[in-house]
């Protein structure tokens with residue numbers, strides 16, 4: 001670019017920065033002033049109001065002065081927050097106020113406008129001209145969607161068409177333009193190249209300056225109830241999802257708050273990995289959670305729930321244990337649409353018969369039996385839903401308990417209890433009585449007056465029936481207290497035997513067929529039943545049972561919902577079952593959903609295809625309310641790694657590498673583990689010398705990770721981290737990690753610890769190996785001490801190098 005052009009741009013940049021600085025200087029005292037004012041108001045709050053409650057008028061006046069004072073305080077605090085936000089965003093702009101520019105000539109006008117785009121907007125002193133446009137403004141979408149030429153964008157009042165005359169990108173550091181490119185076809189291949197060749201980080205970065213057109217479509221899609229993104233490994237699904245959250249928060253800033261958005265992450269490490277993107281963009285973080293956390297919460301403490309990592313560890317390591325096949329079949333079946341239908345039919349059946357209740361017992365007696373509850377339950381109108389009938393039954397039980405409680409007052413145990421009442425208990429009951437019973441107040445009042453008139457102390461009042469009255473009231477109170485836990489447990493619906501209802505489903509095949517109308521019953525059904533019931537008997541629940549269990553529980557007890565949440569984002573969406581989607585849909589009835597995933601990385605046994613039109617996911621809200629976007633370009637890894645992993649997955653996989661070169665994946669075969677470990681340390685030293693500081697040794701399972709970690713530690717003196725399911729954050733460095741915990745994250749270099757046919761021999765292992773290899777950004781190394789896995793053996797030799805030593 002011409003020197004003159006550089007000069008002009010640098011001058012403009014200097015001017016913008018001057019204005020930014022001036023505005024920051026202007027704002028600083030305002031921010032501090034407001035903060036001090038608010039603190040002062042808070043400190044002197046009570047000095048400013050005279051509290052006087054002697055008359056009604058005084059009371060009213062006091063009330064209004066407090067209210068007024070509180071209003072002044074909250075206005076000051078609001079302004080302080082607002083100003084601080086502005087001040088922060090100006091400070092964020094200062095080192096690099098913008099990253100792009102477009103010159104747009106709107107049809108019908110004769111002068112084109114220069115639009116500079118940055119992470120937030122900045123207006124000139126006139127308050128009208130934008131010196132910088134926020135990347136989320138409608139006009140900024142031109143930058144992501146078009147190359148120079150005819151272009152258009154959509155505003156709330158319609159479409160604007162025109163011609164883009166220039167598209168320019170900048171790299172600005174501390175107020176200096178380091179680089180400038182005029183883009184022609186796609187935006188910023190040069191800039192993107194530079195971004196992608198940087199090292200991996202322990203925190204994900206925002207991609208705001210290099211968002212690609214297809215990613216922009218995800219970010220700005222704001223009309224479908226469900227947005228599904230199927231994208232190859234490294235295609236920027238997570239990045240786009242986070243930018244999308246920032247976009248939604250900007251577009252709907254008057255109505256949408258960050259805590260009304262929830263992101264479901266595959267694991268806690270991932271949670272921490274993505275947590276800095278929104279703050280980097282000046283937005284508050286959305287809520288982040290894992291499905292496990294939700295399930296645990298709703299299941300409560302009555303059952304202990306297996307986590308998904310233990311489930312996958314079992315699937316990967318327990319092949320030789322008896323009944324492995326049955327568990328596998330069970331996991332698949334319990335995640336299926338057939339099972340969902342079966343449960344819906346089962347609920348219908350329960351509407352006619354078969355509900356199980358737990359009788360209410362009191363002092364070793366049956367107060368209300370399960371049988372009584374059952375006949376009461378089935379006496380209600382059969383057209384009522386289960387949950388409504390449960391509601392009626394609950395009311396009936398509370399009423400019955402009141403009647404029984406009344407009867408109980410004359411029981412002999414009550415009198416005995418009265419005699420043994422400790423003095424504190426007595427005082428407690430007495431206090432209660434005193435508070436509760438109006439009648440007692442009158443009696444008490446009478447006693448006090450009587451005391452005064454007769455000049456006799458209360459102890460002498462034996463002739464009066466006050467004591468008798470007191471005894472009666474005390475008995476009432478004692479029974480009431482003993483019945484309190486019963487009433488509480490009825491309110492908590494503990495009278496429904498959910499565990500029994502779920503266990504009952506796993507009866508013999510004929511019974512199951514009859515109760516559920518199901519005909520696709522797994523072959524090993526009997527064994528599945530035995531396993532499920534065995535677990536329940538021990539008050540345990542396998543991960544695959546958690547959502548079905550909650551589903552049936554909610555069909556019976558009524559659905560729990562969270563109506564606050566407006567957007568649910570599910571990352572690694574291929575790993576959720578149909579069931580889990582149904583559950584999320586019910587749980588968040590007012591939310592739109594964004595699901596991002598890659599079926600090529602479906603490594604858990606419960607999986608959902610994302611893109612087929614007959615996918616259960618598409619049926620969740622129906623085709624009309626669902627949009628599907630595919631991402632095929634992979635940005636994370638070098639071309640060589642993408643080509644290797646693409647063929648590893650299968651021939652049909654649609655993955656296009658981004659043109660960034662690097663060494664081919666390196667295969668190293670060694671005789672025995674000791675030699676392999678020694679070699680790994682050597683390779684790590686070489687990688688570090690190249691400047692890579694985020695290196696992962698990926699194993700198939702957690703069990704293998706532990707062994708690898710110990711054996712590597714014996715051979716090397718370098719720091720090594722072992723990542724387990726308990727790890728919440730990770731630092732840069734060298735780490736050993738099982739594949740399923742490395743989901744969604746990336747490393748400069750990946751070393752596959754043992755890529756033998758023994759480790760990755762079954763078809764199911766293909767996606768595991770693919771997921772592991774696609775974590776690598778710059779270099780991929782595979783090791784084996786035996787035969788290469790058939791997936792590697794099948795690769796054309798030109799896709800890799802073989803180590804010679």
Ligand SMILES: Nc1ncnc2c1ncn2[C@@H]1O[C@H](COP(=O)(O)OP(=O)(O)OP(=O)(O)O)[C@@H](O)[C@H]1O
Nearest residue numbers: 207210211212233234235236237238239635636744
């Ligand atoms: N438009 C972009 N500009 C710059 N970097 C990008 C862009 N899109 C993606 N990347 C980078 O590519 C890498 C992969 O992105 P991301 O993790 O979002 O992909 P993903 O599709 O979620 O991957 P996976 O499914 O494999 O976990 C990240 O380092 C991200 O910063």
